[in-house]
Amino acid sequence: MFIPNNYKNENIEEVKDFLNQNSFGILISQVDGKIAGTHIPMQLDTDENGESVLVGHIAKANPQSKYLKSEEEILAIFNGPHSYISSSWYQKEDAPTWNYIAVHVYGKVKIIEGDELLESLKKLVDKYEKNSENPMSVEKMSSTTLKQVNGIVGFSIKINEIQAAYKLSQNREIDYHSITSELKKKGDSNSMGIVNEMEKTKK
Template sequence: MYQPKKYIKDDPEFIFQFIQKHPFATMVSKLDNFIATHVPVLIEGNAENFRLYAHIANHNEQLETLKDDAEVLLIFSGAQGYVSSSWYAEKDISTWDYSAVHINAHIKLQTKEELESSLKKLVNTFENRQNSPLFYDEIPEQMLLDHLPLITGFWAKPFKIQGIAKLHQGYKKEDIASSIDHLEKGDSQQKSLAKDIKEENNL
């Protein structure tokens, strides 16, 4: 990851919370060429010592790369967007603000029991946010029995962790405030980016 010094976010607590907040990751590994899949990834443990877990469809060709001890790169992305210099008090160069976490990890395939436990945690984590949740144990048993053989679960143990948050640090306060104001009038992603910029710059 390219990490200009003023944007580095390698603090363990930032990393841990970022993954919890942005669990949909891009998983990259090497087959004949580089190959990637977009998967929800959950985290367990604490900021100082954690592991990740997810699953992949068995008909996905990337499964060939997922062997015990194989390396993957997991990319977690936060809100991002274009920031126009027309929003500043004086002419300047426009830029793109964003945040991300990269995790290089070693794979360990899950047992059937571990996969089922992981799926239960995955479903329940996101169903807890629904108005009328349908938890894992409420899904018809035969559907689960038919589904489990079609996927493979895995653990991902990090060995290299990098974070970045390029959120207008170092800019003039009035230009930051103006950028936030314009972004807050945009779509949901721009609004999320505005919130991140505001929090990073204590505004």
């Protein structure tokens, strides 16, 4: 991913926190000589050696699953908030732009099965059920429901590289207050998300 130096985030702990908070991404790989992508949750975890991995699963019916092979290079893309930035918010005329956060994760895939796959599903369900009024868990699921595990392909991605773009008007110091003020007026979740991230850079 092309990232101008001003927008690179090399704080790995901050980026990992982003991945934990924005775990619904796009799994990119080759399918019969073409690029394919699947939108799925991928959880940041550590393997038996303490190294960072992404863990997820896709349906066996998905053609992409048939081409996932151990040691294959994989790309996973994750997006955060994003918003249009109007040039009318600048003190001096210039081109409008877009603020955003995007993270690309590169690594090698490994197919996971059996107890390892089941454990990954437990972690996934527990993470998103913890705030439910009546949380469900894999342990509570019937054998009939758990048979659906036979219809998925689990995987882990050993992370080789993380590229993180945090484009937050870092080159617009003089226009910072105007930009954040106008974004607050818009009030939608993406605009407010960008405001929150811009404010973090000032702390």
